[in-house]
Every structure is written in structure tokens, then in C-alpha cells.
Amino acid sequence: MKKIISFLFVGLAIAACQTDIVSHLDDKTLENGGYMRTVTPYPVSNSTFSVSKANLSGTKLELVAEAVTPNSGALFSSYDLSIAFVDATPSNGTKSVSAVALKSLPSSSFAKDATTGYPRATLSITGTEALNAVKLTSADITATDYFTVTAVMNLTNGKSFSAANTGVNITGGAFYSSPFTYRINVAN
Numbered sequence: 001m002k003k004i005i006s007f008l009f010v011g012l013a014i015a016a017c018q019t020d021i022v023s024h025l026d027d028k029t030l031e032n033g034g035y036m037r038t039v040t041p042y043p044v045s046n047s048t049f050s051v052s053k054a055n056l057s058g059t060k061l062e063l064v065a066e067a068v069t070p071n072s073g074a075l076f077s078s079y080d081l082s083i084a085f086v087d088a089t090p091s092n093g094t095k096s097v098s099a100v101a102l103k104s105l106p107s108s109s110f111a112k113d114a115t116t117g118y119p120r121a122t123l124s125i126t127g128t129e130a131l132n133a134v135k136l137t138s139a140d141i142t143a144t145d146y147f148t149v150t151a152v153m154n155l156t157n158g159k160s161f162s163a164a165n166t167g168v169n170i171t172g173g174a175f176y177s178s179p180f181t182y183r184i185n186v187a188n
Contacts, residue, residue, distance in 0.1 A: 033161050034069035035170050035178040036079055036153050039120065043174045050185040051127030051147075053138055060126040061149065061184045067110055068178075069155060072117040077154040079105040083125075084150075085134040089142040097134040099150060125149065130184060147184040 038044040040063060049061040069075035084099040102125070110119035130147045131138065152162045163171050163180035170176045 032070045032075070033159065033166075034067065034073075034075060034153050034155055035161060035166065035176060036151065036180070037066045037068050037118075038177040038179070039064040039066050043177050044179060044182070049182060050187045051130065052187050053127075053141060053143065054188060056127030056131060056138060058126075059187075060124050060129075061182055062122065062124045063182070065121055065123050066113065066116065067107065067119045067153070072112075073107075073110075073119040075155040075157060076107045076110070076119055077156045078107060079123075080152045080154065081105070081123075081125075082150050082152075083130055083133050084148045085130075085136060085141075086146050086148060087140075088144045088146065092140070092142055095136060095140045097136065099148075100133060102129075102133050102149065125184065127184075127186075141186050143186055143188045145186045147186075149182040149184065151180045151182075153180075 041048055044063065051059040051061075065079070067073045067076035067079070081102040081104070082099040083102040085095065085097040087093070087095040105121060105123065107119060110121040112118070113120045130149075131141065134147070150162065152160050154160050161180075166178070166180060170178050171180060
């Protein structure tokens with residue numbers, strides 16, 4: 001008899017905890033954003049890219065980027081890049097340069113990928129291009145110095161996304177591979 005009463009109590013307790021779903025989430029009305037996924041090299045890391053001081057025009061940061069937004073990238077407008085230079089070698093003077101505009105890649109320069117359906121493009125920045133953007137010469141840079149490229153993804157609805165307003169799952173996660181920041185190390 002005790003067992004039957006115990007089972008009844010457990011059954012009543014479980015029944016008392018059940019509730020009806022008041023409203024369903026309508027994912028069509030949720031806010032949506034976007035990110036620029038690095039397809040290759042995968043996974044991208046801060047030390048992936050380098051330029052040679054001896055061959056600035058022939059060495060570069062190069063990656064294949066994919067614009068991911070709802071509706072297979074339909075909200076993607078542009079990818080704006082800025083570049084800064086960090087002089088990590090004080091022996092030749094301090095030549096660090098704060099971020100300056102580098103280039104803007106409009107959505108029209110991206111082509112729909114046949115496999116994923118998202119717009120893709122190859123992003124390339126040569127050592128010469130990086131140096132010219134920060135208005136320095138090859139005499140101003142040394143191995144251990146580096147450039148930092150930061151990016152902002154703009155959407156057609158007026159929203160913008162960067163490392164500053166994107167979560168660590170997107171910027172640091174290997175699945176999304178979207179750091180919005182790329183480092184170009186200077187090598188000899």
C-alpha cells in the first residue's frame with residue numbers, strides 16, 4: 001500500500017510540474033546578423049599570415065571569405081577593412097600607426113558558391129599594399145613588427161558587425177571561423 005501511495009505522490013508531482021507552452025518562438029521575427037566565414041585557410045589563426053620584408057610585393061595575406069547572412073547572404077552589403085601597424089622593434093624608432101581605411105569589398109565582388117550558396121571572394125593584401133596604406137617604407141619595418149587588419153561586415157538593413165559586437169562563439173570558434181581581425185607578421 002505504501003508503494004502505491006508513493007507512486008501516486010510521484011505521479012501527482014510530475015503532473016503538477018507540467019505546463020502548456022504559452023507561445024512558440026517565431027524565428028522569422030528574430031533579429032538576424034551576419035559574419036564573414038574564413039573558408040581557407042581553415043582554421044584561421046593570428047599567426048597564419050606573414051609578409052617578407054625582402055619580397056613585399058610577392059608575399060601577402062590571402063584567404064577565401066564567405067558572407068553568411070540569412071537568405072544565403074542576401075543581406076550582405078560590403079566588407080570594410082582597416083589596417084594598423086605595430087612597431088614591436090623600438091631599436092629602429094617607434095613607427096606604430098593607428099588604424100586607417102584600407103579597402104571596401106562590395107557584395108558585387110563576391111560570387112555565389114555552388115556548394116554552399118553563400119557569396120565568396122578571395123581577400124588579398126600584399127606587403128606593399130599594407131605598407132602603402134600606413135604610409136611607411138620598408139626601412140621603417142623589421143621582423144617581429146606586424147600589421148593588424150580589422151574588418152566590419154555591413155548589411156543592407158544598415159546593421160554592421162565586427163569583433164566588437166560579435167560573440168566569441170563566432171569570432172573565436174573554429175566552426176564559424178570569423179575573427180574579423182587578421183594579423184600579418186613581418187618576416188625577413
